[in-house]
Amino acid sequence: MLPVQAAPGAPADSGLVAEHDPASHDAGLNAAADAAEASIARLYGEPLLRLPSDLYIPPDALEVFLDAFEGPLDLLLYLIRKQNFNILDIPMAQVTLQYLEYVEQIRQRNLELAAEYLLMAAMLIEIKSRMLLPKRQDDLVEDAGDPRAELVRRLLDYEQIKAAALALGALPQEGRDFVRPQLFVEQGLAPSLPDVDPWDLQRAWLEVLRRAKLTQHHRIGRQELSVREHMSAILRTLQAQRFVEFSELFAGQGTVPIVVVHFVAMLELAKETLIEITQAEPFAPIYVRLAYSPA
Structure with a gap:
């Protein structure tokens, strides 16, 4: 105390x-x-200690699903694998009864969800009915095949796709199994300039020179040439000599444009029969002379 x-x-x-x-x-x-x-x-x-008086709990909020199926094929495959049935020889009677029991449970709770399951149930009943019907004489001749073949094909395809999806889901996934590390790098206020090597500068300069050589300019000049003047020059040359070889006629003419005009002038003289172009035999030298006039 x-x-x-x-x-x-x-x-x-x-x-x-x-x-x-x-x-x-x-x-x-x-x-x-x-x-x-x-x-x-x-x-x-x-x-x-007690629930609020204005608390609203939806009817399906506490519903627990022990087995979740992605669709009718998933449920049908589950029933077949659970009882170790041969998927290539499905006992349609047992599978259909078990399927209908599950569909009835779904229909009592959610009618919209049971619609696609009811479609599969109708397909199972239709296949079983076709198997129970006696075959007619024409059916015996032409065998239509097993009515379960299409269903078996769809189940095998679905099982392969489901196995592939599970394998992909088991792979590590970003955000679920691992997180990419992030590192914050504080950048300084002063700019960091790259280091330039002298050899880099030399290579850059050589590249500039190479590009400069690719850019070339061609200037076209205008030169006035007269065909008549060259025709007169050819006539003066031929008056001094009796025969002139073709290549000697163009000696000393200079540039290509002058040679072209000189050749055109020679053709004009031949056209007007003022000169003659002769050759003794094939591949022999070509000679030019003045045209013979009896006058």
């Missing part, structure tokens, strides 16, 4: 005493534990 002095202003004979009682402390802890056990949930760390 610890004596405590009275507060200022209180009577001196009040005799206030603070006493630590272990039993009362244990009782408080037990009451807190009972309240925690009686709570149905915790809201922000505090025990919630």
Whole structure:
């Protein structure tokens, strides 16, 4: 027991005493534990003893599905594999009955979800009916095949796709199995310039020179040439000599345009029968002379 002095202003004979009682402390802890056990949930760390009056819980919120199927083929494949049936020889009667039981459970809870399952059930019943019908004489001649063949093909394809999807899902996926590390790099305010090697500068300069050589300019000049003047020059040359070889007639003419005009002038003289172009035999030298006139 610890004596405590009275507060200022209180009577001196009040005799206030603070006493630590272990039993009362244990009782408080037990009451807190009972309240925690009686709570149905915790809201922000505090025990919630009863549900709020305005709380709405949807009817399907607490529904638990033990077996989830992706569709009619998934359910049908599950029933076949569960009972170790041969998928190439499906006992349609047993599978159809089990399938219809599951569809009936779905129909009672969710009619929209059961629509596609009902379609598969109708297909199973149709296949079983075709197997039970007696074959006619024309059917015996032309065998239409097993009615289950198309269903078996669809089941095998679905099983392969499902196995491939499971294999892909088992691969590590970013965001689910691992996270890419991210590193923050603080960039300085001063710009960092790259180091330039002298050889890099030399290669850049050589590349500039190579591109400059690819760019060339061709200037076209205009030169006035007269065919009549060249015709007169050819006639003066032939008057001094009796025969002139073809190549000698173009000697000293200079540039290509002048040679072309000189050749055109020679053709004009031949056209006007003022000159003759002769050759003694094939591949022999060609000679030019003035045309013979009896006058």
